[in-house]
Amino acid sequence: MGLRKSRGESAAQADRRQSRRDLTSLIDDLQNEAADVRRWAARDLSNNLEARRALLDRIDVEHEPMVLEALFSAIEDMCDEEVAGEVLIKLKSEDAQVRNGAIELLQNKPVLFASHVNELLNDEDSDVRIFAVDVIGAIRHPDAALWLHDVVLNDKNINVVGTAIDKLSEIGNSETLEVLDKVSARFSNEAYIQFAIRCVRHAVAGEEI
Amino acid sequence: MTSIGAAAAAEEISDADFDRFRSMFYRKTGIYFEDSKRYFVDKRLKDRMKQTGHTLFKSYFTFMRFQASGDELQSLVNAMTVNETYFFREEYQFETMCRHLMDELDNMRPAGEDLRIWSVPSSTGEEPYSIAIYLLEYWKGLEHRDVEIVSSDIDTSVLEHAKRGIYSKRSVQNIPLTMRQRYFTQHGNEFHLCSDIKDSVTLCLANILGAEVPGRFRSFDLIYCRNLLIYFDDDSRRRAAQVLYDALKPGGYIFLGHSESMSRICSLFKVKKFGDVIVYQKPTNEGAFR
Amino acid sequence: MKTIMIVDDANTVRTYHRMIVASAQRQVEEAENGVEALEKAMGKQIDLFMVDVNMPKMDGYRLCQEIRRDDALNQVPIIMISTESQAGDATKAFDCGANFYMTKPVDGTTLNDMVSLMLGEE
Numbered sequence: 001m002g003l004r005k006s007r008g009e010s011a012a013q014a015d016r017r018q019s020r021r022d023l024t025s026l027i028d029d030l031q032n033e034a035a036d037v038r039r040w041a042a043r044d045l046s047n048n049l050e051a052r053r054a055l056l057d058r059i060d061v062e063h064e065p066m067v068l069e070a071l072f073s074a075i076e077d078m079c080d081e082e083v084a085g086e087v088l089i090k091l092k093s094e095d096a097q098v099r100n101g102a103i104e105l106l107q108n109k110p111v112l113f114a115s116h117v118n119e120l121l122n123d124e125d126s127d128v129r130i131f132a133v134d135v136i137g138a139i140r141h142p143d144a145a146l147w148l149h150d151v152v153l154n155d156k157n158i159n160v161v162g163t164a165i166d167k168l169s170e171i172g173n174s175e176t177l178e179v180l181d182k183v184s185a186r187f188s189n190e191a192y193i194q195f196a197i198r199c200v201r202h203a204v205a206g207e208e209i
Numbered sequence: 210m211t212s213i214g215a216a217a218a219a220e221e222i223s224d225a226d227f228d229r230f231r232s233m234f235y236r237k238t239g240i241y242f243e244d245s246k247r248y249f250v251d252k253r254l255k256d257r258m259k260q261t262g263h264t265l266f267k268s269y270f271t272f273m274r275f276q277a278s279g280d281e282l283q284s285l286v287n288a289m290t291v292n293e294t295y296f297f298r299e300e301y302q303f304e305t306m307c308r309h310l311m312d313e314l315d316n317m318r319p320a321g322e323d324l325r326i327w328s329v330p331s332s333t334g335e336e337p338y339s340i341a342i343y344l345l346e347y348w349k350g351l352e353h354r355d356v357e358i359v360s361s362d363i364d365t366s367v368l369e370h371a372k373r374g375i376y377s378k379r380s381v382q383n384i385p386l387t388m389r390q391r392y393f394t395q396h397g398n399e400f401h402l403c404s405d406i407k408d409s410v411t412l413c414l415a416n417i418l419g420a421e422v423p424g425r426f427r428s429f430d431l432i433y434c435r436n437l438l439i440y441f442d443d444d445s446r447r448r449a450a451q452v453l454y455d456a457l458k459p460g461g462y463i464f465l466g467h468s469e470s471m472s473r474i475c476s477l478f479k480v481k482k483f484g485d486v487i488v489y490q491k492p493t494n495e496g497a498f499r
Numbered sequence: 500m501k502t503i504m505i506v507d508d509a510n511t512v513r514t515y516h517r518m519i520v521a522s523a524q525r526q527v528e529e530a531e532n533g534v535e536a537l538e539k540a541m542g543k544q545i546d547l548f549m550v551d552v553n554m555p556k557m558d559g560y561r562l563c564q565e566i567r568r569d570d571a572l573n574q575v576p577i578i579m580i581s582t583e584s585q586a587g588d589a590t591k592a593f594d595c596g597a598n599f600y601m602t603k604p605v606d607g608t609t610l611n612d613m614v615s616l617m618l619g620e621e
Contacts, residue, residue: 003341003409004323004357043423043455065561066454066477073451076444096558104555108444110277130553130582134508140275159582159603166511170233171274173267192604195518196511203232206225232510239535472535476557480534482541 027054035064042070052078056086065097072101079105084112088120091131103131110139117147126157133160137167145171149179158190165196169203176204219258219266222251226266230254233274238286238439239470253288257281279442290468292436294332296339296376297383299435302464303339305486306431307347310462314430315350317460317493323355327426327456328410328433329417331360334371335380336433337410338402342384342392345406361415361426371412374402417449426456436466438474450475460493501618502544504528506536506562507551507580512603516549516580519607520614533557537565545575547617550597552581552588560595567596576617580605 021044029041042058045051052075059071079087090102106113113135120132133151136144148171151164161183168176180197187193201207222230227247235241242250254266261281263269273281297303314324328337337360344356362368381389381400393400415422417437432453438446453463454477463478465471471478471489478489503520507513508531517527528545530536532554540548548566552559559579566572579597581588589600599613 002351002355003344004355005408006411040455043451069451069475069477073448096553096560099553100555100558104447127553127582134553140277140279142275144275162511162604163509163582166509169511170229170236171271173271190604191607192515195515199511199514202225203229204225206223236510236531239531470535470538472530472532472538472556474556476532476534476561480537480541485542487538487541 023048023050027051030054030058035067038062038064038067039070042067042074046074047077048074049078052083056083059090059098059101060093063095068095068097068101072105076105076108079109079112081112081115084116088116091120091128092125099131103134106135107138110141113139114141114143121147121151121155126160129155129157129160130163133163133167136164137170145173145176148172149176152183153179153186158187158193161187162192162196165193165200168200169196172200172204174204176200219255219264219269222254222266226270227251230266230270233270234285234289237282237443237473239473240289240468242289250289253285257285257288260284283440283442286439290436290439292440294335295380295383296335296342298335298339299467300383301484301486302433302435303343304347305483305488306340306464307343309483310431310488311344311348311350314460314462315354318430320353323357324430325357325359325428326431326433327429328358328360329362329415330364330437331362331368331371331410331412333367333376333380334360334374334402334410334412335376336360336435337371337412338374338406340433341406341409342388346388357411358409359411359413359426359429361413361417363414363416365414368412368414371410372407374407376400376402417452418445422452423455426452428458429456430458430461432457432461432463434463434465436469439466439469443473446474450477454478454491457491459491461491463489463491465489501525501546501620502528503547503549503614503618504530504536504540504545505549506530506533506554506559507549508532508554509551512551516605516610519605519610520549524620525614525618531555533559533562533565536562537569540566540572545572547614548575548577549614550577550579552579552592560591563592563595563597578610578613578617580610 026041026045029037032038042055045055055071055075059068062068062071087102087105090098093099117132121129123129136147148164148168152161155161180200184194184197198209202209227250231242258266258269261269261272263272273285318324326340328340331337337358341358344351378398381393392403392406434453438449441449457463479492481488481490501524503525505513505516505527513529521527528539530539534557550559550562563577566575566577577597578599578601579592580601580603582603592600598617601610
């Protein structure tokens with residue numbers, strides 16, 4: 001007993017999958033009662049456009065975190081305008097992990113997100129607007145600060161505004177300061193908002209908190 | 210971009226700018242720079258500003274933060290993290306392996322089944338060979354259980370270096386002298402690793418994000434993936450974490466680098482602590498993280 | 500000295516809540532999401548968790564469940580603080596193991612009083 005002698009590169013290939021994984025079987029496996037089977041089906045269906053429908057549908061009923069991770073990974077490179085609506089709807093899911101999956105996906109798709117940002121920022125559900133702000137805070141898009149300015153000036157929900165101000169701590173610019181003057185007047189009695197504004201002023205202009 | 214040319218000195222980093230950078234870096238990487246690291250951070254920030262032709266921190270920050278490719282952020286991460294390889298680096302992880310993990314894994318697996326360890330990236334071999342030496346020196350379980358060590362890297366030149374097994378004094382300086390004499394022969398300033406240790410590690414060329422990896426690299430009990438994921442962008446990091454998760458048997462463990470954390474990457478692993486040492490475990494019950 | 504762990508993905512919220520609850524008798528740890536909270540809590544004496552709901556990687560409900568499953572942490576009180584104000588949200592929080600539920604933005608005095616209560620302070 002001891003350390004195994006190297007068998008050369010072939011050792012790492014010893015675990016090659018034995019069974020052929022055809023589309024129909026894999027799609028069926030997405031419904032299998034064993035989570036491991038569902039996860040591997042999702043992994044093997046990654047980037048398979050013919051499976052996109054099945055993967056998206058499965059997200060809506062899946063509860064196992066490890067399977068949900070695999071499902072979102074599988075559709076990530078297949079998310080285009082055609083299915084954008086379905087991804088956006090997942091922001092309204094009751095399941096926090098589904099919402100997180102959708103948020104992460106949108107964070108990696110700034111162009112796709114940008115084409116829907118107005119729709120999201122005007123959603124009647126304040127939580128959806130908060131999630132949109134979360135995405136804005138993470139993506140690389142030249143209009144990110146502008147979108148946040150718009151939110152803090154116009155959104156009526158204090159938590160949406162608060163979330164946007166938090167993001168401006170990182171991506172705020174010189175125009176942000178003037179915007180914040182107006183926001184301060186909008187929420188003059190709200191301690192958290194006033195505090196958050198001071199934080200942004202510190203970050204952007206070096207003012208003391 | 211506001212600059213007068215690459216030769217112009219970068220402005221001093223203000224306290225507010227440092228706070229802003231620190232928050233962003235923490236959000237992205239999980240690494241938080243205490244105030245005591247100010248000099249370290251400022252120096253590297255100013256260097257990156259100079260490299261990219263920015264004299265003002267704000268313009269550099271905007272450039273780096275919004276660059277579509279993310280290349281400058283990656284350069285910044287490289288600059289802020291020290292990446293040096295040598296034998297017994299972050300030795301406390303090898304200690305934890307021998308004192309805790311190997312016995313637990315040994316008890317989990319049926320008799321006769323090898324315990325399998327994957328070290329990725331191999332780089333020039335110090336890590337997988339450290340694992341081998343540590344097991345030989347400190348894990349009694351080798352008397353009744355075989356261990357297979359597989360190590361991979363995307364870079365053929367470092368793999369060649371690893372296969373040769375010739376190291377500098379700096380690389381071996383953390384190995385106690387008696388151990389060094391046991392496993393190396395010295396030729397001038399070079400230390401030649403003995404063939405028994407070299408032969409105990411299977412070295413492979415592989416890209417952790419390559420399509421062939423999930424099939425080739427499976428059923429490991431322990432993975433060392435140290436100071437690799439931190440250099441990936443968010444998306445690649447997430448994908449790599451999925452590969453690592455699938456590469457582990459249920460109950461298997463993974464070590465990241467000391468400044469790395471799964472908290473920015475993946476929530477599927479169970480966090481475990483042995484003393485001060487954090488290790489991540491794939492759940493034992495069919496991978497369900499309940 | 501009691502230790503409070505504030506778990507929220509928004510830096511400003513963590514700072515604000517820290518400002519409200521920190522004192523000479525209390526020290527504060529912070530985490531950005533549930534995974535980080537569990538990492539930082541391991542092997543430490545945590546006397547109270549203040550947990551947001553919507554966080555990346557591991558949300559607040561899941562964190563509560565993990566805390567309640569952990570041998571070392573399962574008796575630690577949890578205050579859940581969320582933007583969500585649907586009637587069912589508080590119920591869900593309690594089902595996951597939270598002791599108290601507040602909606603943002605929090606009232607500083609109420610929060611401090613609740614923290615005091617949870618920590619068993621006079």
